[in-house]
Amino acid sequence: MTTPLPTGSTIGILGGGQLGRMLSVAASRLGFKTHIFEPGANPPAADVAHAVTTAAYEDETALRAFAQSVDVITYEFENIPTSALDILESLRPLHPNREALRISQDRLTEKTFLSDLGLKTAxxxxxxxxxxxxxxxxxxxxxxxxxxxxxxxxxxxxxxxxxxxxxxxxxxxxxxxxxxxxxFVTFSIEISVIAARAADGQVSAYDPGENVHKDGILSTTTVPANIPSRLQTDAVLLAGRILNALDYVGVMGVELFVTPQGLVVNEIAPRVHNSGHWTQNGCTICQFEQHIRAVAGWPLGDGSRHSDVIMENLIGDDMDRVPALARDGSCALHLYGKAETKPGRKMGHVNRIVKP
Amino acid sequence: MTTPLPTGSTIGILGGGQLGRMLSVAASRLGFKTHIFEPGANPPAADVAHAVTTAAYEDETALRAFAQSVDVITYEFENIPTSALDILESLRPLHPNREALRISQDRLTEKTFLSDLGLKTAxxxxxxxxxxxxxxxxxxxxxxxxxxxxxxxxxxxxxxxxxxxxxxxxxxxxxxxxxxxxxFVTFSIEISVIAARAADGQVSAYDPGENVHKDGILSTTTVPANIPSRLQTDAVLLAGRILNALDYVGVMGVELFVTPQGLVVNEIAPRVHNSGHWTQNGCTICQFEQHIRAVAGWPLGDGSRHSDVIMENLIGDDMDRVPALARDGSCALHLYGKAETKPGRKMGHVNRIVKP
The missing domain is CATH 3.30.1490.20 (ATP-grasp fold, A domain)
Structure with a gap:
């Protein structure tokens, strides 16, 4: 088992978007510093990071210097070039591991992996x-x-x-x-499970949420999902099976279709997931802290839900609604500080607390 | 009334300790950047800030450059030299205001102010x-x-x-x-009220917490405090009277003694307060976000309590307990990332959730 990373250590994060930003904030709660590696200038995560490297994934010198300045490496997105991973992994531990990335980077490999595990897919x-x-x-x-x-x-x-x-x-x-x-899969609703696995094999899953997409982008996640408790158990067990098969360390998002024949896996994401943002206001330990705990070799936190939540993404012009949302006592705002509002760009999200 | 500061703006914070650190994290949630001004090297807040100025409060050039780089200025401690405030306030809005600082910087002025308001003091x-x-x-x-x-x-x-x-x-x-x-005041318990006032005069107060000190340092805050609801109302009204008298903008900590003759004000602090750390896990909107909302000219958030909490400070060698606390499912850890553990130094705190 991994020795827990002492507080004060530095966690390297590949990618400086909103997921990196919220991972960085969670890391700070446990006394960790973060170092962001991101090709784009002024990424959202830079505002809350100890250090930022602005360089391409092809820049071997920058990758080496980044790896040497951190204690462990994680990522906020799965499409990291293999050549970059080779360099980084030779210098520092990488969580979640290469196998999780290899599988989730390719839809064919992913579907084959899930099928071989005995899970239903399209x-x-x-x-x-x-x-x-x-x-x-x-x-x-x-x-x-x-x-x-x-x-x-x-x-x-x-x-x-x-x-x-x-x-x-x-x-x-x-x-x-x-x-x-x-x-095509005929399904009643899409749900997702945000699950975590620690370095010692401990697995924890948040209550499944119900997702609604608009124009191919996640619009809302409602927790709890309106499903029978039997399916809730199935979803959590299924996520655990995936994590264990990959000897996974970190948080994973598992998207599932609810069908008359049971749960069908849509896709998996080897990282914190948009459909897990509700945990920031529905649980004591959110998905971002859970991920940091796992990659740091810490025990997982308690992921039980204290409030029902409807998470809504704020996309493009939805930012015009922020003044009204700020006045709404049931809403917790999470804005990403992106300089420019564009159609289809995720600018923030709001967690609406539905009192139990 | 102040126009609300648009997301993406920069909030200047005087002081880079743990309060500045947690203010900075809260600011990021609303899409704000922070700029920390702090004489000491590598302050805890620097890990989560967009920019840091390391300079003395006597450095006029640094103060001017700092003020010009931010949209509004606030602070995490009250003992800022008057000369520095003169420079800063000539360039940018300062919240809470000079009057709140003048009064709280001096125990005699503070007690006189409270007495004149008709409140009981020692x-x-x-x-x-x-x-x-x-x-x-x-x-x-x-x-x-x-x-x-x-x-x-x-x-x-x-x-x-x-x-x-x-x-x-x-x-x-x-x-x-x-x-x-x-x-000396003969009292049964000490409580504190964390109250906030927005630029438009809106006032909101969190439920009073019960404080226990050890060696002159806050040890625990338990919420709700074990007091009759009549006293709870008195405490909140009293805090509101102080905020209104000062035309205050921001969060204030008000420490009160519970005595047979009613509530006696011990002291006030014109800033977020250690006895308000429980709000991070007991409320949807914590004291840090509430303060940022107020100084940014935003409406206050909902400060109602969803969980009972016991906050305990982790002081000096208490850090040795972190591995056990990390395994305790009822605990939310908040560590400040301070490089060196010293006796009497506040290294972090833990919010223990007492399920309702």
Missing amino acids: PFADITDAASLDQALQTIGTPAILKTRRFGYDGKGQARIMTPSEAPQALADMNGAPAILEG | PFADITDAASLDQALQTIGTPAILKTRRFGYDGKGQARIMTPSEAPQALADMNGAPAILEG
């Missing part, structure tokens, strides 16, 4: 060319969705195929990137 | 020499306590006088500093 097939797409469409049927295997998020890199005639255009939309065809 | 007298001390002892009696009028905290700058024969030594202990003699 039907899927590896797409390498027009012929494999035609064949997959015969098996999976339409409607279906063609997705790039890598680098997709918030609905990007995806093309719906409603009839087989739309297949050539969908394939062209992939721009030659390796792709996966996924069948 | 009997007190201005001490300028041996003769005035003798005369005051005849009026107030013994035991009594001689205190420097300024710069006292955590029991420093105080001398008890159990019999009149101890008066000369007590006076010598003041090292010629202006002093005040205070009579």
Whole structure:
């Protein structure tokens, strides 16, 4: 087992967005410093970090200096180039581990991993060319969705195929990137489980939340999700199985579809997750502190829920609502300090407390 | 009324200790940047601040540059030299205001102000020499306590006088500093009220907590305090009277003795207060965010209590208990990241959640 990192140590975080920002704040609560590595200038996390390196993931000198200045490395997003990970991992512990990244960076690998674990996923097939797409469409049927295997998020890199005639255009939309065809899953609601695993194997999961997306972006998470307690237990056990299979250390977001046949895994994210932001005001120990505890080799905290919460993302012009939300006594605001408001950009979120 | 400071603005904070650190974290939640002004090197607040100025309060150039880089100025401690305040206030708004600082910087001025408001205090007298001390002892009696009028905290700058024969030594202990003699108050418990006032006059107070000191330093705050609801109301109204009299903007800590004759004001602090740390885990909006909201011209948040809490300071070697506290599911840790553990030094605190 890992020796717990002493307070005063420095945690390196790859990525300086809002997740890095809130991880940094959580780290400070436990007396840790953070060092952010981020290619973009003035990232949100820089405002609350001890140190910031502004450099590309191809800058080997910067990567080495960053790793040598920290005690452990974690990340706020999964698409870190392999070459950068090779350098970083040779110098400092990396949590969650490479295997978790390898699997979640590629939709095909991820779906295969989940299937092999005995978990349900949407039907899927590896797409390498027009012929494999035609064949997959015969098996999976339409409607279906063609997705790039890598680098997709918030609905990007995806093309719906409603009839087989739309297949050539969908394939062209992939721009030659390796792709996966996924069948549609008929589901009543989408839920997610935010689960954590400590270095000693201890697992803890927050109550599942119910997610609603708009335009491919998470809009709200409502906790508790409106599901029977049997499904709640299934969701938590399923998340634990994934964490244990990966010998995972840290917080993971697991998105699930609720279907008549039970829970179907949509996707996993090896990091703190937007659908876990409610924990900041619904629990004593939030997902960000839970992640920091895990990567620092500390015991996990108590993730039980003291309040019901509806988390809503503030996207683009939703920032105009901030003055009204600030006056609303049931709302806790979390703003990311981003310099520019753009359509589709996550600018903050609000946790509305629904008294028990 | 003040126009609310837009998210993305910078709040200047005088003092880089743990209070500045937790203010800085709260500011980040609302999308604000912070700039810390602190004479000491590597202060705890620097780990979570956008910018840090390391300079003395006598450095006029540094003070001017600091003020010009921020939108509003606040502070985490009250003993800021008048000359520094003159410069800062000429350039940017300062909250809480000079009057609050003037009164709380001097025990004699403070007690006189409270008396004039019609509030009860310990009997007190201005001490300028041996003769005035003798005369005051005849009026107030013994035991009594001689205190420097300024710069006292955590029991420093105080001398008890159990019999009149101890008066000369007590006076010598003041090292010629202006002093005040205070009579002892017979009280059952000490409580404190953390209250806030917004720029538009809105007042909000947290539930009073019950304080226990050890060696002159706050040890625990238990919320709710074990007092009848009548006294709870008295305490909140009394705090509101003080805030309104000062046209105060920000959070104030008001320490009160519970006596058979009602509430007696011990002292006021024009800032976030150690006895308000429980709000971080007992309320949706903590005292730090409440203070930031007030100084930024925002509406106050909801300060109602969702959990009962016992806050305990971690002082000096109490840090050895951190591994056990981290394993305790009822505890939320808040560590200040101070480099060196010293006897009597506040290293962190723990909020133990007592489920309702």
